[in-house]
Amino acid sequence: MIVDDHELFAEGLELLLTRDWGEKFVIGGRTTFVEEAAELVASCNADLAIVDLSMPPLGGVAAIRHIKSRHPGTRILALSGTEDQQLAEEALRAGADGFLSKTVRPDALAEPLATIAAGLRVVDPGLLDTLLSSTRKPAAAILDSLTPADLTLWTLLSTGMETAEIANRMLVSERTAKRMVASLLNKLGVSNRIAAAALAGRSGILDD
Known part of the structure; x- marks a missing residue:
């Protein structure tokens, strides 16, 4: 399922995954509202959720928390179109199993999604560098x-x-x-x- 308030992006992603990766992915539903995310996961029994972090008013992190609290087995890929590394870190702490920037090519999303579905984690290289750098610095x-x-x-x-x-x-x-x-x-x-x-x-x- 896809949680994203940019309908054009969400629709394009659904079409891409269905057209080129239909043997691996079936889109069970889409929503533009954070409040509907957990309910949609339940209604379509989603194995994977793709969540945009920049979704007013509650934000994608809230959607991730709701999904993980009610459906801990659902794997989540967080996406962001901003350079806010703190927001990305919050998403991972909230339970996201991966994070990628929306600047990644749409056709490059399928492999990370498959990796997350297999139980592994995927993190954008820029965020990983930031996290590693911050953990090396003492207070x-x-x-x-x-x-x-x-x-x-x-x-x-x-x-x-x-x-x-x-x-x-x-x-x-x-x-x-x-x-x-x-x-x-x-x-x-x-x-x-x-x-x-x-x-x-x-x-x-x-x-x-």
């Missing part, structure tokens, strides 16, 4: 709270050094090193060294 508040000595300690700790080695490298006593490690873990908001090392890896601290 600004964390970095602001760290001193150069903290960053050095974080690096040493994350490479697996024992307290005695850290003390020797930082020219402090072992007792002082223990206090420094405890303080660092508190600043990072983690409970142990393994979690601190994982955060360092995600944040790019160890890249150099």
Whole structure:
């Protein structure tokens, strides 16, 4: 089924899928209203839903939430004609199984749809780059709270050094090193060294 308030696009997509991929896809219905999305899924027992994110007044994310809450087995591909990466991320968090920009060629949609139907996920390369970049950046508040000595300690700790080695490298006593490690873990908001090392890896601290 297709949820899109741009009727020309929705009709064109239906014609394309029916004409060129009719052996794989049957369009069970279309709607231009977010409020009708979940009901339409039920009425046509849809395996797949294609949802446009820019649909006033509630928006496509609301449609995705409604569909997934009532029909969790239905797979969803979110589409957007805007460059709003935050909206795309919200769609994925709401339960969408894939996201693509509407700038993709219409005839290139069939394979991603088949991939999603098979239980895998599909994400637009631009969004994927943004998501990967954002997950590598530690919260600004964390970095602001760290001193150069903290960053050095974080690096040493994350490479697996024992307290005695850290003390020797930082020219402090072992007792002082223990206090420094405890303080660092508190600043990072983690409970142990393994979690601190994982955060360092995600944040790019160890890249150099």
